Amino acid sequence: MQKNKGILTVVSGFSGAGKGTIMKALMQAHSETYALSISATTRAPRTGERDGIEYFFKSREAFEQMIADDALVEYAEYVGNYYGTPKAYVEEQLARGKDVILEIEIQGALKVRRQFPDALLLFVTPPSAEVLKNRLIGRGTETMDVIEHRLARALEEAEGLEEYDYLVVNDVLEEAVREVHEIIQNEHYRVARNADKIREMRNELKGFTRQ
Amino acid sequence: MQKNKGILTVVSGFSGAGKGTIMKALMQAHSETYALSISATTRAPRTGERDGIEYFFKSREAFEQMIADDALVEYAEYVGNYYGTPKAYVEEQLARGKDVILEIEIQGALKVRRQFPDALLLFVTPPSAEVLKNRLIGRGTETMDVIEHRLARALEEAEGLEEYDYLVVNDVLEEAVREVHEIIQNEHYRVARNADKIREMRNELKGFTRQ
Numbered sequence: 179m180q181k182n183k184g185i186l187t188v189v190s191g192f193s194g195a196g197k198g199t200i201m202k203a204l205m206q207a208h209s210e211t212y213a214l215s216i217s218a219t220t221r222a223p224r225t226g227e228r229d230g231i232e233y234f235f236k237s238r239e240a241f242e243q244m245i246a247d248d249a250l251v252e253y254a255e256y257v258g259n260y261y262g263t264p265k266a267y268v269e270e271q272l273a274r275g276k277d278v279i280l281e282i283e284i285q286g287a288l289k290v291r292r293q294f295p296d297a298l299l300l301f302v303t304p305p306s307a308e309v310l311k312n313r314l315i316g317r318g319t320e321t322m323d324v325i326e327h328r329l330a331r332a333l334e335e336a337e338g339l340e341e342y343d344y345l346v347v348n349d350v351l352e353e354a355v356r357e358v359h360e361i362i363q364n365e366h367y368r369v370a371r372n373a374d375k376i377r378e379m380r381n382e383l384k385g386f387t388r389q
Numbered sequence: 390m391q392k393n394k395g396i397l398t399v400v401s402g403f404s405g406a407g408k409g410t411i412m413k414a415l416m417q418a419h420s421e422t423y424a425l426s427i428s429a430t431t432r433a434p435r436t437g438e439r440d441g442i443e444y445f446f447k448s449r450e451a452f453e454q455m456i457a458d459d460a461l462v463e464y465a466e467y468v469g470n471y472y473g474t475p476k477a478y479v480e481e482q483l484a485r486g487k488d489v490i491l492e493i494e495i496q497g498a499l500k501v502r503r504q505f506p507d508a509l510l511l512f513v514t515p516p517s518a519e520v521l522k523n524r525l526i527g528r529g530t531e532t533m534d535v536i537e538h539r540l541a542r543a544l545e546e547a548e549g550l551e552e553y554d555y556l557v558v559n560d561v562l563e564e565a566v567r568e569v570h571e572i573i574q575n576e577h578y579r580v581a582r583n584a585d586k587i588r589e590m591r592n593e594l595k596g597f598t599r600q
Contacts, residue, residue, distance in 0.1 A: 375556070376551075
């Protein structure tokens, strides 16, 4: 089937749900299909980070100009730095037929949906809250205070879960990657995304029945 | 992931789109997952047809009693015989966690959706109207009059296409079967179908953050 326009997918999930790992595996397996959205930020590049690859690095002035120009799908300020999603990059990739993936938290996800009403929203969770807690503890890098803060944050994020389209349970990584891939690819078969094909088929049928 | 309730899927499509072949292949490949809905009819059994397998064979009186009892999801009269979908069978299979498939035309599909608002509606088409025409001609069993009548009927059915959720293009059979299977199985991950799991996760998180 001829491929329609690319699909914009927003992936959110609890910290510790493994969404970063899923995204990385998805990109490696299907690099021709997907484009990962690149964020713009005013924070300084860390060692090894390249402009236009990990982030678009911007001055505060340039970032605020993007805000004024409505050139960002969404943005937020975090610990004194701006982070946002440049609209032009997303639109270019979609027009090229790439399925664009945005990894972003829930407030950003809802802003994206307002600007791209046919965006697909996926939420990644571990199999249970117990598993989430154990994964956070298991990292061994966080104090119990931080872990409890993360769990409280997870509870807050769970409040918005009904706004999402699909719930992906990350139990076995390869299965979660396959699920995310199938969900996005099947979305191309949605009737609403095939208006052109349907119109074409109708016109063809009309031609036959008129003869 | 623990499986939720079965999903009711309605499959429609143009005559000659190959939906019967897709359904047969799907059932053979995943007989544990799916249950094909069995129609009730007042027409006489043909040689080899068994009650409760190909059809539930009913007297006209019994069928009209089912109509009066609201025991049918939908029904229609065709060439002097009733055909309908018994509600009890569909509901039993769904409760057992089976994904139930109903092969039915468009008017019936819309009646099903009214009674089962979360039914999934798939429409099967050939790759183009040209291919549809050639398939009908290629069968060699129909006069051109019949073929033209079928194409006119296809045009009528295409009018309702926007009511469906997914468009499945049957070009290569195995791919169409895989698509239908993936579309139905991914539907289990819809947020709206996982309300219990989400509530459970929230309660668990609440328990952790209260400690």
